[in-house]
Amino acid sequence: MNNSLFFRGIAFDLDGTLVDSAPGLTSAVDKALYALELPAAGEDRVVTWIGNGADILIERALRWAINEKTASGAEPDPEQCRIMRKLFDGYYAQDADDGSFLFPGVIETLTALRLQDIALALVTNKPTPFVAPMLASLGLIDTFSLIIGGDDVEHKKPHPEPILRVMDALNLSPEDLLFVGDSRNDIQAAQAAGCRSAGLTYGYNYGESIALSQPDYIIDRLHELLPIVGLQLLEESGINQ
Incomplete structure (x- = not known):
């Protein structure tokens, strides 16, 4: 390993950090809502609900849709959430691959880091059964030394x-x-674990600036990690700024 590297390992969030998964998630959410005779939410709303795992996504979508339809202020009950989660899982299994896209520079950045023998891990709140198929479809399945999905832990990020x-x-x-990561959940989890964090200015962060969570580094594009890890990597990677 190059002695000038600042980190021996880098862990990444998935949705909103490496992958634009909002189209696939939105499609599955809206199809599930339609099946329940509730109004569709649309991507602009769904992106504000992403980040805490599928159960919370479903709860947020149901709460919005019920109140959009009835203006009652009612909360979704557990049975409604259970039914919609089952519908969502079925639709997302069909829609995830076609509705998920790598953000610019992901392959090049991860390749440059791996060439320096940096251990790469993936930590996502996404339900575990969906993680490996998505990574395989995007060409990332062999990239990480460790993958932790939302069902692999008792407590998800943050x-x-x-x-x-x-x-x-x-x-x-x-x-x-x-x-x-791209959201306050990622930064808060890193802070609680005692490690440093890099926050991306794109992605899904409930409509708020990632700067409010005070990550150690703020970056606009993933390849800006390279000079953080070691200046020589930027030159070797061949990625244009």
Whole structure:
């Protein structure tokens, strides 16, 4: 390993960080709402609900749709959530691949990091059964030394448990690890785990600036990680700024 590297490992969020998954998620949410005779939400709303896992996504969508239809202020009940989650899972299994796209520079950046023998991990709140098929369809299935999905831990981000699992599995100290994400859940999880964080200005962050969460680094594009990790990587990667 190059001695000038600042981190031995980097862990990444998935949705909104590496992958624009909003089209596929929106399609599945809206189809599930339609099946329940509720109004469609549309992508502009769905992106504000992404980040805490599928159950919370469904709860937020149902709450909005019920009140859009009835103006009652009612909360969705557990049975409604259960039914919609089952519908969503079925539709998302069909829509995820066609509705998910890599953000610019992802392949090049991850390749440059791997060439430096940096351990790469993926930490996502996405339900675990959907993670590997999505990574395979996008050509990322062999990229990560460790993958932690939303069903692999008791507590999802913003709880630090998944990041602490990365440190334990890859034998990293908090100082060795950088966590990269697009939402306050990612930054809060990294802060609670004691490692440094990089926040992306794009992605899905409930409509608020990532700067409000005070990550250690703020970047506009993924390849801007390279000079953070080590200046020589930017030159070697061949990625244009």
